[in-house]
Amino acid sequence: MTATNRTAPTVGIVVAAGQAELELFAASELSRYLNELFGIDIEPSQNSEGFSDGLFLIGNPSTNPAVAEATGEESFPYISDQGIVLRRCSFRGNEAVVVAGGSPRATLWAVYELVESWGVRYLLHKDVVPKQSQFKLPHIIKAIDPNFTIRQWRVVNDFACGPESWGIEHYMPVIDQLAKLKINRIYAFIWPYHPFVHYEVRGVKRNSGTLWFGDKYPVDEDTIGKELFGGAREFWNPDLPLDATYEELAAAGQQHIHNLFAYARSRGMECVIHTSTTEFPSEFKPLLKNVRETDQLGETTIVPGDRVKIDDDALTDLARAVIQATINTYPEVGYIAFVMQEHRQWIEEYEKAWEALDRKYQFTRILSLKSVLSRAAAKDRHEFSNPEGEPRPVLNVKGDIVSLYFLDRLLDDLKVLAETARPDIKVIWESVSEELFPILNIIAKPGWQTHVSLDYFPSSTVARDSLGKAPKLNLPAASILTLHDDNVGILPQSTLGSLGQLTHRIRSRGFAGFSTRYWLIGDHDPTVTFIAKSAWDAEISPEDVCYEVLRAACGEACVDDMFTMYSEVQKATVMLEQNRFTLAFPAPNMIMKSWIAEPFPQELVVIRETYRSALASAHKARQKVGNGEYEYVNYWIGRLCFGIEYLNCIESLHEAALAESIGAARQAWEQAVAALDHARVATEAYAAIAQDQSDVGAIAVLNEHVYRPLKKKVAELADG
Numbered sequence: 001m002t003a004t005n006r007t008a009p010t011v012g013i014v015v016a017a018g019q020a021e022l023e024l025f026a027a028s029e030l031s032r033y034l035n036e037l038f039g040i041d042i043e044p045s046q047n048s049e050g051f052s053d054g055l056f057l058i059g060n061p062s063t064n065p066a067v068a069e070a071t072g073e074e075s076f077p078y079i080s081d082q083g084i085v086l087r088r089c090s091f092r093g094n095e096a097v098v099v100a101g102g103s104p105r106a107t108l109w110a111v112y113e114l115v116e117s118w119g120v121r122y123l124l125h126k127d128v129v130p131k132q133s134q135f136k137l138p139h140i141i142k143a144i145d146p147n148f149t150i151r152q153w154r155v156v157n158d159f160a161c162g163p164e165s166w167g168i169e170h171y172m173p174v175i176d177q178l179a180k181l182k183i184n185r186i187y188a189f190i191w192p193y194h195p196f197v198h199y200e201v202r203g204v205k206r207n208s209g210t211l212w213f214g215d216k217y218p219v220d221e222d223t224i225g226k227e228l229f230g231g232a233r234e235f236w237n238p239d240l241p242l243d244a245t246y247e248e249l250a251a252a253g254q255q256h257i258h259n260l261f262a263y264a265r266s267r268g269m270e271c272v273i274h275t276s277t278t279e280f281p282s283e284f285k286p287l288l289k290n291v292r293e294t295d296q297l298g299e300t301t302i303v304p305g306d307r308v309k310i311d312d313d314a315l316t317d318l319a320r321a322v323i324q325a326t327i328n329t330y331p332e333v334g335y336i337a338f339v340m341q342e343h344r345q346w347i348e349e350y351e352k353a354w355e356a357l358d359r360k361y362q363f364t365r366i367l368s369l370k371s372v373l374s375r376a377a378a379k380d381r382h383e384f385s386n387p388e389g390e391p392r393p394v395l396n397v398k399g400d401i402v403s404l405y406f407l408d409r410l411l412d413d414l415k416v417l418a419e420t421a422r423p424d425i426k427v428i429w430e431s432v433s434e435e436l437f438p439i440l441n442i443i444a445k446p447g448w449q450t451h452v453s454l455d456y457f458p459s460s461t462v463a464r465d466s467l468g469k470a471p472k473l474n475l476p477a478a479s480i481l482t483l484h485d486d487n488v489g490i491l492p493q494s495t496l497g498s499l500g501q502l503t504h505r506i507r508s509r510g511f512a513g514f515s516t517r518y519w520l521i522g523d524h525d526p527t528v529t530f531i532a533k534s535a536w537d538a539e540i541s542p543e544d545v546c547y548e549v550l551r552a553a554c555g556e557a558c559v560d561d562m563f564t565m566y567s568e569v570q571k572a573t574v575m576l577e578q579n580r581f582t583l584a585f586p587a588p589n590m591i592m593k594s595w596i597a598e599p600f601p602q603e604l605v606v607i608r609e610t611y612r613s614a615l616a617s618a619h620k621a622r623q624k625v626g627n628g629e630y631e632y633v634n635y636w637i638g639r640l641c642f643g644i645e646y647l648n649c650i651e652s653l654h655e656a657a658l659a660e661s662i663g664a665a666r667q668a669w670e671q672a673v674a675a676l677d678h679a680r681v682a683t684e685a686y687a688a689i690a691q692d693q694s695d696v697g698a699i700a701v702l703n704e705h706v707y708r709p710l711k712k713k714v715a716e717l718a719d720g
Helices: 021-038 067-073 102-117 168-180 246-266 283-288 315-327 351-362 369-377 392-413 434-443 458-464 496-508 525-533 541-552 556-578 602-622 628-663 665-687 695-717
Strands: 012-014 055-058 085-091 094-101 143-144 150-156 187-191 270-274 291-293 301-304 337-339 425-432 451-454 479-481 513-517
Touching: 021 055, 021 102, 021 246, 021 628, 055 067, 055 434, 067 085, 067 094, 067 451, 094 102, 094 458, 150 270, 150 369, 168 246, 168 479, 187 246, 246 270, 246 392, 270 315, 270 434, 283 301, 283 315, 301 369, 315 337, 315 513, 351 392, 351 496, 351 525, 369 392, 392 434, 458 496, 496 541, 496 556, 513 525, 513 541, 541 628, 556 602, 556 628, 602 628, 628 665, 665 695
Parallel strands: 012 055, 055 094, 150 187, 150 513, 187 270, 270 337, 337 425, 425 451, 451 479, 479 513
Antiparallel strands: 085 094, 085 143, 291 301
């Protein structure tokens, strides 16, 4: 097919009959970009005649005969199913470029690699496309395979400021951009309180479901940023009905997840789903001998109590039902992930579980229970989680021993997967304590994988060399990489430098890839671009990628100032992580936990000054940007103004609490009023630059967990 504009170059995109949908989509994407970049209006076809300015041959020798003819099957480079090939060649007297992959999705990645060579850059919210120019068929020879074969992006998860609030309309454009960055999996992290999996056990039916641990985010006339909520009376996921019956909510919830998986698969991504086998909605409490409320927000779920045995029949039936319902509801997934409980509570029978596992696998020849517990106790994480004062790493090991036994019994002894629609589904173990890696190596079956989480904070993992001290894993492992931590919360963050070091270390340890952890996404274009590119180029540096992204986002004139700004944000993030501040954790006590009758910490003074330094650089950049390049700089000015004012708010709270503690009621009220004013200014600054559903969710959180509690406190002090 020729170009409709006769003055434009005559360029062909050659496909073949019977090619996979993804390869045809790849061809259509190339067509779209040729139009946008060069004004060439063409459609893919099987015709290769009459194109004097060149051809693009889409596919590999086994999917497109034109590629086989042009390259010869023997000379086509050896690549894996994830490899891509771009090669200039001749085809029937015309110059051509082969755009190929080892699989249909890799062919799509090859198109995006080609388009990137023309100057297009892929950000999470949009493409940055250069001005139209004259087309020339590229001279390009490239055959590459990834060094990380697992490039996974987490979805759903928790909190209104995270993807739990995204409808499919919000997911689709982000997934499109992730496909361009060659992300090849999505991971639906489903919490037990979510309305996405229905099951019935021993006559008890599930009858509850909610979002964000049951918190509510009303929108009223006093809501800051009210215009962002589109007239809604409450912030909620738009794919789910508000104030619906459980049955209506569950049906809509399942359709939401199916739609998410279908769209990801249409962009070449595999799908993973998480399930929990020891945490359940509270309506199942009557089935267990005794229970505890989950040590988690909202108290919406339960876990086994101290008298529940590791082979309890009712618990086994309940866990079996959850696994089978999850897989049978979503048979399109390729993997099911079993995650160790964040706060391990069911630990009492860890010695019996160890003995049972050892009888089966005989691993005491390589390590003992005593040595495992001693190693955990020697860690430098002094977080205590129970009345006896046992360090959290010890509790984690004990809980994981119980969970490993319980899951091994379900999967290997009871064969619960065999009774599902996907008996071939692959298993992923997540967040198993590194002290137990030698056991995990023995228990895991061929094809199983693991997700490794050594710390919430990348800077802590790097500083402690946690990875270097961990035993070696013999199964494919993906490191969980935190882009945006929920403990640091809604404050501006960047983990780029830390992840630059961490990706190098996981590569040297033979890891298969990464899985992201985040809530907000607007801060993280340089970081996401870096981890995506480093999966294909081990030599690429975080600094070079940061410059590249910032240059694309806001222009050459201000790139140095924006790089300085981003570096300052990274410094502030490391300080927040290393001091383990949880200042903006998006929970009901988000702000009032800072009502502390102590001086404002000096560390926070330094962090605030670092944000101010970053803001000064952003303002310098703002004076230099060209037309149409303000958006990215303005976003960061708003984010940093928010962060500074939020810290000002916390400082005023400390002053107010100190005044209250010495009986200075008037001064306490004045400082509380100042805190409220700082909170208002902070929220307004953020609302002014909100660009996606996570940002809108963050504004809802700030109104409910910061602004309204402060208004209430001011009123109480005034009345007193």
